[in-house]
Amino acid sequence: MVVNGINVTVNGLSHISEQEIASYIDCVEQKTNERVSSLDLSPAENGKVAIEYVLQPQKFERIRRITGYLVGTVDRWNDAKQAEEHERVKHGLH
Structure with missing residues (x-):
């Protein structure tokens, strides 16, 4: 799926909304001060979400x-x- 122009893969999280995905994207971009190219979300321990991401290449x-x-x-x-x-x-x- 594409959220805010970013390719997002969601594995095993059927209840997740686009608004929540957008929040994860914002969180990663604020933490890294860079734009996200792609995002993978999957379940982690204790009900948490594992986030894997690829940043856009730097010029x-x-x-x-x-x-x-x-x-x-x-x-x-x-x-x-x-x-x-x-x-x-x-x-x-x-």
Whole structure:
């Protein structure tokens, strides 16, 4: 099922409402400060609910060390520095 745009799998909890599921989603997002991608709910001991979740991937900017500078992009470099970066030998990962 989909609740608030999030794929939710409910195993063995036939009495659970969409409002309760939305509350679990809110709880996870507040605890992690990140958006939930998917949520699995199942019964746990003592009448509790086991929650397993996957968070949405984080966006990140690539940062490289080029000629002594930590940079994300080289678009603001002058022509000489960009040419120097272009001519460098780039080593691949194995």
